Amino acid sequence: MKTVRLRRVYVWQMPVRIFHWINALCILVLGVTGYLISNPPVFLSNAEASNSFWFGTNRFIHFTTAYIFLSMLIMRLYWAFVGNKYASWRNFIPINKKFIQKIGGVLKHDILLLKTEEDVSIGHNALAGFSYFMFFLLTLIMIVTGFGLYADSSTWFLPKLFAWVPALFGGDYLVREIHHVTMWILVVFILIHLYLVFLHDQYEGRGETSAMISGYKFIEEEVIEKQKEERQIERIA
Amino acid sequence: MNSTSTKRPTYYEELRRKGYSRREFMQFCTMIAAYMGLEANGVAQVSEALMSHPRVPVIWLHFQECTCCSESFIRSSHPMVADIILDKISLDYTETLMAAAGHQAEAAMEKTMKDSYGEYVLCVEGSVPVYEDGAYCCIGGRSAVDILDEAAAGAKAVIGWGSCACNGCVQAASPNPTGATPIHKLIKGKPIIKVPGCPPIGEVMAGVLVHLVTFGRIPELDRIGRPKAFYSKRVHDSCYRRPFYDAGLFVESFDDENAKKGYCLYRVGCKGPTTYNACGIMRWNDGVSYPIQSGHGCIGCSEENFWDNGSFYTRVPNFPGFGIESNADKIGIAAAGLTAAGLTAHAVGTRLKRKKEHDKILEEGIDNANELN
Structure with a gap:
């Protein structure tokens, strides 16, 4: 049988990979500490309150991680404008008809499992890119509501920038609820994200999972040649 | 006719006439200045103002409310608070406490509104129902909406006492059958001070009024419109x-x-x-x-929408539309479970539908591995 020739393509640059993993870690830490804040376990304890500060520490970790989360997001936003074509903001926001058509294509092939021809994407496929844009909006909600709640306990200007948020919603209560519910939406997103990464890796064998560690994906020679041709046609047109 | 304000006695004169000593007056000034969060020299400002300023005319309206704000107010700790504010602030109209009734009372209010146009402080206790042309709350044959409109027109400033006036409180809780509306949504173009709480603390109410008298302007407000001196910190x-x-x-x-x-x-x-x-x-x-x-948790009575913000006894918010026992966490776990089930089904579906592609890669991999044997 004919052996497929695979070529190594450097897709995910270092800043993208660093962002991805620190972001993942931040979400994990924020999710766990945040859940504890909303629903702390009860200990029947004889300890003196003065000797114990675990809940305060938990909150401290939550707030510190939020700052890291925010700064990584700002870094990634910057990289969306200076990074390579796979990191560009154009992968995420459906700005033209072609993007929307491609979303439809992925939906048919990967999600509905219809018998359509696979449109190989070397970076994010269109649907994934769009879903990361939605994810970005969700994290923005988390940041705005989170720092909004935090603003009152802070004296620094940055959280104070978000002091309008509780006022907009009439008070902290609703802001808290939005913050809480949005986390569950993120949990659902992460489940789907992990599943699809493993699925693509399994069925396409291009190193989907390890690409976020090494940066490389392994793409069939003919796919690369075909995409090169397409690009040339686009340039002429 | 001369301006009535020049004829009005000052607060201090009124208090002396009532039998308070100067020492008691200064004690009051010190206490209220401390409550207002003023610096030490603020005591002098307060006493100076109360000694020199004529009484500010006040119209105090009651709409949809339980009068707990008035009750809180007249029970504020220092007896002079009640005296100075209730008797001496010239409470020209307040249904609960005025001696007059019926046409007499309405006449008193009209007189104050006419004589002190642009000078009086309008205090509103209670929310205003707007459904059915305001028929749900009528006083003297007029709807609350009407009365508020007229009274607000000539007010120097408006104070919303309690959660009813500031955010609707229990009458505005879902489904809000009377269209109970907080006053800031009805009054336009006037400074409004919100003093929420069910009821607000009496000393807070006194502090807000004394601030108005002392400085002749409204206290510093936060973004929601509450005086920062009393509402800038979480309980x-x-x-x-x-x-x-x-x-x-x-x-x-x-x-x-x-x-x-x-x-x-x-x-x-x-x-x-x-x-x-x-x-x-x-x-x-x-x-x-x-x-x-x-020993009981705070119920958040001074916050927007507090009757609809879920149970007083649970932490995690109830989730609207999913029944009484549901909360965000239970629904979140259910959603995650459903997603996991859906993904499993999809994995099985993919396995069935895409077996050919999968096997092709696998076969190729095995072939290459075999070459190395």
Whole structure:
């Protein structure tokens, strides 16, 4: 049988990979500490309150991680404008008809499992890119509501920038609820994200999972040649 | 006719006539200046103002409310608070406390509105129903909407007493059958001071009025329109049980060992962390206690929408539209479970539909591995 020739393509640059993993870690830490804040376990304890500060520490970790989360997001936003074509903001926001058509294509092939021809994407496929844009909006909600709640306990200007948020919603209560519910939406997103990464890796064998560690994906020679041709046609047109 | 304000006696003159000594007057000034968060020299400003300024005419309207704000006010700890404000501030019209009734009372209000146009302070207790042309609350044959419109037109400033006037309170809770509306949505173009709470603390109410008298302008307000001096901190952040919160020591139920020890009431639904008020600092009944000190969580009575913000006794919010027993966490777990089930089904579907592609890669991989044997 004919052996497929695979070529190594450097897709995910270092800043993208660093962002991805620190972001993942931040979400994990924020999710766990945040859940504890909303629903702390009860200990029947004889300890003196003065000797114990675990809940305060938990909150401290939550707030510190939020700052890291925010700064990584700002870094990634910057990289969306200076990074390579796979990191560009154009992968995420459906700005033209072609993007929307491609979303439809992925939906048919990967999600509905219809018998359509696979449109190989070397970076994010269109649907994934769009879903990361939605994810970005969700994290923005988390940041705005989170720092909004935090603003009152802070004296620094940055959280104070978000002091309008509780006022907009009439008070902290609703802001808290939005913050809480949005986390569950993120949990659902992460489940789907992990599943699809493993699925693509399994069925396409291009190193989907390890690409976020090494940066490389392994793409069939003919796919690369075909995409090169397409690009040339686009340039002429 | 001369301006009535020049004929009005000052607060100090009124108090002396009533039999208070100068010492008592200065004690009051000191106390209220401290409550208002003024610096030490603020005492002089307050006493100066009360000695030189004529009484400010006040119209105090009652709409959809229970009068708990008035009750709180007349029970504020220092007797002079009640005297100076209620008797001496020239409360020209207030249904609950005025001597006049019927046409006499209406005439008194009309006179104040006419004589002190642009000078009087309008205090509103209660929300205003707007459905059915305001038929749900009528006084003297006129709807609350009408009365408020007329009274607000000539007011120098408007004070919303209590949660009813500031955010609608229980009448505005879902489904809000009478269209109960907080006053800031009805009055346009006037400075409005919101003093929420069910009721607000009496000393807070006095402090707001004295601020108006002393400085001739409204106190500094936060973004929601509440005086910063009293509403800039969460009850949680000024709570004496806060160390238990930071230590992670919580009451689990009201009859457990932890409750006896006075641990934090966070898990039994205390709304202190989302409630802005001065209860933790000023407390109630002459600083005797406040709800948390009495062993019950804060119910967040001074916050927007507090009747609809879920149970007083649970932490995690109820989720609208999913039944009484549902909360965000239960629904979140269910959604995650459903997603996992859906993904499993999809994995099976993919396996069936894409077996060919999968096997092709696998075969190729095996072939290559075999070459190395």
